[in-house]
Amino acid sequence: MAKEKKVEQITDMEVDFAQWYTDVCKKAELIDYSSIKGMFIYRPYGYAIWENIQKLLDAEFKKTGAENVYMPMLIPESLLQKEKDHVEGFAPECAWVTMGGNDKLEERYCIRPTSETLFCEHYRDIIHSWRDLPKMYNQWCSVLRWEKTSRPFLRHREFLWQEGHTMHATAEEAREETERMLNVYADFCENVLAMPVTRGKKTDKEKFNGAEATYTIECMMHDRKALQAGTSHYFGDGFAKAFDIHFTDKNNQQAFPHQTSWGVSTRLIGGIIMTHGDNSGLVLPPKIAPVQLVVIPIAMHKEGVLDKAREVAERLKAAGVRVKIDESEQSPGWKFAEYEMKGVPLRLELGPKDIENNQCVLVRRDNGEKTFVSLDELETKAAELLDAVHQGMFEKAKKNLTDHIYDAETLEEAKRLQQEHGGFIRTMWCGDEACENRMKEEAGMSSRCMPFAQEKLGDKCAICGREAKTMIYWGVAY
C-alpha cells in the first residue's frame, strides 16, 4: 500500500523522539536547512502556520491597545551596553556587523537579539508627559542569537517572533500589563493551539537579562519534556533610569516610567508538533491549520465524482473553511497518508456510492474517527467536527500534562520520578539558587516556574531541608 510506504519514511516517536521530530519537520515540508548552521528556511506550509498564528495573536494584542511598529535591526554596541545585566546576558550571542560596503565601521553594530535598548532610545524621545503614557508597542520581526546548537523551530540562530515593549506611569500598571500579556499567551495556547499551559513566575536564575521578574507559560510535550512557550517580563524602572526616560506626572513631578516586554516565537510551532504529533506525522490544531479540510475524490474518473467533489469544496470555502481539493493522479491511499503527514484536521472522502446516498465521509486526523455526513448538513457538521478535533486535541494534551505532574519531598525522589516518568516534578523550595543548581547538577532538571496556583506540599525545601518559601515545578526542558 502506498500509504504504508509513505508512513515508513518517518521514525517512530517511541523509538527516537528527536529523530521523529526532525522527520516530521522535513516530511511535512515545514522547514529546511540553509547553508548557514542554525539558520533555517521557513517553507510555505510552515510559514502559513506562522501567518495564521500572527493574524490571530495580533488581533488579541490590538484588543489590549497595543500598536505595531518596526525598529531598526541593528543596535550600536554603545547602546546595547547601557543596561549592564542586559548586555552581559546578550553580548556572547550577538552577531556583529563591522563593515559597511568596503569601509570598516567606527563602531560595531549587533543584529538585534531582542530590542529593549532600541525601544528605550525611542521612548526617551517621545515620552515627556503622563499624557504620553501608556505606550504599548509591538513588532513582528526576526532576531539573531549566535547559539552553539540548533534545532528546527526550537533553537535557531535567526528566528521569527514578536516583541512587545510597553511603558507605564506606575509600577502597578506595568505589573498588570505583564500579567495581562502572559494571560493573552496562555489563552491563545489553550484556545487556539490546543496546548494546555502552566502559568507561573521564573526564578531569579532563569529570568530575562535585566528584568525584575519574568512570567512564563510552560507546556508539556508528548515526550514529557517541558517547553517554555512564551514569556512576559517586568522591568521596573531600571532601563528607564539607564536610558534617562522620564516624564512629568499629574502632580507636575518628574518620574521614571515602568516597563514591560513580552514575546512568543516560531518555537510555538515546535510546541504544536511535539504536543499533538503522532507516528503518521503532524496533527494541526484546526484554528491555525493552513488547510482545515482536504477533499479526496474516490474513484475520481467515474462520472460526476469530480464535479460533486468540487461543488462540496466550494460550499465549504463559502462557509469560511480553509479547503483544499486534491485532484492529482495519486491513489487515494497515497493522498490519505500525505494529508495525515501534513496534519490536516479533517479529511472528506467522496465516491460514487456516497453521491448516490447524498453523503460523504469525514475523518478526524486526531483520532481517526469516521462520520457519515449527509450533504444537506455538510457545513454545520464540518464546523462541529473542527471544533471537536480542537477539543479532542486539547483534552488529550491536558491529560498528558496532568497525568505527569509528580510530587516529590526529596531531591532523590525528584530524580527518580523524572527518570521513571519524565514530566513536571513539583516540590517545595527554599528560594536559594544553590538548591536550584543542585537540582540541575544531580537530577538534570531546571526550574520551570513557581506556578501562580500554589499549593502547600509541606514546610521544607526538598533539596536542603530548610524552610520552604514556595512550590516550584522542575523539568527537563527544550
Added chain:
Amino acid sequence: MAKEKKVEQITDMEVDFAQWYTDVCKKAELIDYSSIKGMFIYRPYGYAIWENIQKLLDAEFKKTGAENVYMPMLIPESLLQKEKDHVEGFAPECAWVTMGGNDKLEERYCIRPTSETLFCEHYRDIIHSWRDLPKMYNQWCSVLRWEKTSRPFLRHREFLWQEGHTMHATAEEAREETERMLNVYADFCENVLAMPVTRGKKTDKEKFNGAEATYTIECMMHDRKALQAGTSHYFGDGFAKAFDIHFTDKNNQQAFPHQTSWGVSTRLIGGIIMTHGDNSGLVLPPKIAPVQLVVIPIAMHKEGVLDKAREVAERLKAAGVRVKIDESEQSPGWKFAEYEMKGVPLRLELGPKDIENNQCVLVRRDNGEKTFVSLDELETKAAELLDAVHQGMFEKAKKNLTDHIYDAETLEEAKRLQQEHGGFIRTMWCGDEACENRMKEEAGMSSRCMPFAQEKLGDKCAICGREAKTMIYWGVAY
C-alpha cells in the same frame, strides 16, 4: 486659531518641497530617525499604512498562486559571488557580519540586500521535475543596503519590502510572470493608492544587477520628479546555470528553469506622501488609510452630543469603516488641523444643531468639500464619499502626470523643458548607452523607461541624431 498655529509648523511645499516632505513625515508621526544614520523607526501610524498595503497586496499575490516563505537574513560571501553581475552590483553596499559572539567567523556573511542567491540555493534543493514547476515564492522582510545618503521612506539603509522569486519551466512562462506581476503593482498603485503609473522597460544601464530585463512602474510626484515605484525582473536561466538548478522536463530531458523576481517597498509610502500631500499635511488614499473617517463632536459638553457621536462612530464601524472618534479636550479647530495633518480622508462633524436636524457634516480631506448628510443615510453616504475621495485623488494625480509629459526632438530642447516644467520628457532614442549618459550629464535626467505604450515621435535619436529604435521617458528621479 489653533488650526493656523499647527499648520504653520510645516514648510510650504512651494517654498521648499524637500523640507515640506520631511516635515510631513515627522509631524504626521509616520517615521523617526534612529541613532544609526539611514536607519529609521517606522512609527505606529506609518507602520499601519504599511500593514494595510501588505494585506491588500498579499491577497493579490496569492490570487496569482504565490506562496509566502521566509529565508535567512544572512548570505555567505561565497553564495553571493555565484552570479557575477549580481555580486558586482551589490557588494559595495553590503553590511558584513564578521563576528559571531566572541568568535571571528571563517567566512563573512552579508545581511541580505536582496535574496536571489538564497532562493536559488533553496530551489536547487527542491526543483527536480517539471512537476515541481512553477515555484512562486514571496517573502515580506527587511533588507539592508549601505547607502551613502538617506531620506525617509525613499532611501533607507534598512527598508521593509516584499520580494517575489519565481521559477518556470519555460522562458515564455517566466516572461509572462514578469509582466503579470508588474501589472499587479500598476493596478495596485492606481486602484488602491490612487497613484497613476507609466509602465515600461528599463534600459540595460538601469536594469537590475544580473537581470536580462527589468520592467518598471514610474510615478510622477507633485514636484514633477519621477519615482520608481515597483520593478519586476526577468532573469532567463542565468542564475539557474550559476546555481546548477535543473529539472527533468516532460520529454525526460534535463533543462534549466527560467526565473523572475519582483518587489515593492515602503518607498510606496514616500510616493503616497509626495503624490497626494498638500500644505496642510498628508492626504491618504482611503483604501490604505489607518483611519478612514474621524468623528469630531462639536460643543462636546452639551447634553447628548457625545452619546450621539459615539453612536454614529459605532454605526460606521459596524459598516466596515475604519473610524476614530476624538473625545479629547482639544478644541475642534485643533482637531481639524490634527487630522488634516494626518491625512484622514473624511471628517465627520456633529454638533447640537446637527443632531436636532438628524444630520451631520462630512468634509473631504482631498478638496475640503462639505456635505450635509442625513443620519438615515450615514453608512451609504460615507462609503460613497470615500470612493469619491479616491477618485478625486486619482484624477488630480493623473492630471499632474499627463499635463507634465513633454516631447522633445533634441537634447537641448529636452533640457530646457525639464528646467522650465519638470516632469517626463519623451524623446526618440537610438538605444546607445553613450546617449543615455550624455542626457544624464548635460540635462541631469536619467532614463525612466521605454513605455509599453510606444508612439513614433520621429525617426531620429534626440541626442545623437542617428536612427532611433524606441521612444523613451527621461526625468529627474528620487
